[in-house]
Amino acid sequence: MEEQSNSKRTYTPRQAKLKAESYCAYQERSQQEIRDKLYAWGLHHDDVENIISELILDNFLNEERFAKAYAQGKLRMKGWGKVKIKHHLKGKRVSEPLIRIALNNIDPDEYMQIFEDNMAKKAGKDISKLTVMEKNKLIRHLLSKGFESELVYGRVLGGFHNLQQKL
Structure with missing residues (x-):
């Protein structure tokens, strides 16, 4: 053998x-x-x-080309936010300036649309009708997808979070 x-x-x-x-x-x-x-x-x-x-x-x-393609791909295909994209690019040892370039290359309107789509899909109904537990679950989901905490709390909790930050 x-x-x-x-x-x-x-x-x-x-x-x-x-x-x-x-x-x-x-x-x-x-x-x-x-x-x-x-x-x-x-x-x-x-x-x-x-x-x-x-x-x-x-x-x-080409590291810059890679960073831009990676950011666009993860945003469009997986619905990731900028925080998660940045974290994963760091894991691939992409330099900080190139990460900034890649994230700045993301269209803000497209980013907000993907954020809203993620939120609507997970919430399943009007945010104002969600219970506190449902809002917490939605917040955890959006944060785990890598969306910025200011964006998540501002959109899910509305003015309450802004008031709480000032105190």
């Missing part, structure tokens, strides 16, 4: 670069995602950094 090895296949730097180009062409990727993938393919630090540099030069990898 043949013995199967549990180790992953390793690639030469040239093979890895071609595979990484294909991986980047499929969808936008962060530098950290590519770095992790290259290390998983058995490459060493110098090879990984050289390949990343080449991918950037060949425009397969």
